[in-house]
Amino acid sequence: MPLTLETLTDAVYGDLHPHARTLQPAEQHRAALSEHLTWHATDALSDDFARGYAASAAVPGTTPDDYRNRWVPVSPDLQVLCGPRFEGMDLARPFVEVVGGSRPLELADLPHVTDAVRRAFRMFQPRYARLYRPEPDGAVPGAHPDRRFVGATLGTLRAAPLPDGLRAAPPQNFDFRPAYEAAYRASADADPHHPTYAQPETLDALQDYLNDGLLFEVRLHGRWVGLIAALPTTHLGLSGLEVAELTLAQDARGQGLGAALTTLLARAVPHPDTDVLLGTVHARNTPALKAALRAGRTDLGGWVQLPL
Structure with missing residues (x-):
C-alpha cells in the first residue's frame, strides 16, 4: 500500500x-x-x-x-x-x-x-x-508519562456555573506581571517539578494573545486573582482553541476556583459553541489535571515516552 x-x-x-x-x-x-x-x-x-x-x-x-x-x-x-x-x-x-x-x-x-x-x-x-x-495514564507498559490532552466543546464548558463575583476582562496594561510571576513561584515552592511542566509566558506572547482577543485578567469581587489565555489550535485534529494560560494567584487557591477558570475562559473567548477548548497538561501536574477534569474537560489520551 x-x-x-x-x-x-x-x-x-x-x-x-x-x-x-x-x-x-x-x-x-x-x-x-x-x-x-x-x-x-x-x-x-x-x-x-x-x-x-x-x-x-x-x-x-x-x-x-x-x-x-x-x-x-x-x-x-x-x-x-x-x-x-x-x-x-x-x-x-x-x-x-x-x-x-x-x-x-x-x-x-x-x-x-x-x-x-x-x-x-x-x-x-x-x-x-x-x-x-x-489509553489512561499508566496503561502503556514501560512508558514514562508526558502531557495529557484534556478537552470539551465550548458549549459544554460554558454551561457550568461560576462563583459569584468571578469575572474576566482583557487587561488594560501588564501591571499584573509581578502577581502573575509570584503565582508561578508559589507553584514551584509547592512542587519543585512544576517549572518543568509550565513556565510564565513572555510579555511578547501575552501581547500576541491580547492582540487576538484571547487574554483575560481574572478578578474576584474586583481583586486580581489570576490570568487566562488561549490560542487557536488543531491538536488531535480538533478545531478550536488551546489553553495557553490558566493561572490562579496563591492567595486565591483552595477555594474551588481552579476549575472555574476553564468555565470563565470558555465564556470569554469569541468562538462558537462547537469549537473545542483543548489543553495539554502533564500527567504529573495533578492539581491542574484535576481542575481541568472538574471543569468538564475529558482526558482524551496523551503522549507517552517509550524508553530507547
Missing part, C-alpha cells in the same frame, strides 16, 4: 480516543487532522527541511538526510512515520517523534516500534520515542 497522507490520516484518526471522535463532525475532524499532518508527511520529508534542520542541530557524525521524517518498517504489515527531535533544541536531549503508522497501532506493536526506531535513529542516540496513545 502506498504510504500517503491519506494513509497516515486514516491510521491516526483510528488511534484517537473514542470520545475525541465524537466532539466534532467526522468529515470536519478528518479534514483538520489531515491538514495538521501535512507538514509531518510532506514538508518534513523534503530536502529543504533536512538541510535546514541539520544546520540548526548539527549532531557529529550525522548527515542532512538523517534529519528528515521517514517511514520506518516495523513488521510486514506496519510502518511508522517518525523523525528525530530535541527537547528545547538541546542536542543533549534527543528523542524520536512517532507521528503515526500505516495502520492504527496496538499496544502489542509498541515493543517492535521501539526496536525499529532505535535502529533507524541510532546516530542520534535518542533517549525515548514519543507518541500519542488513547
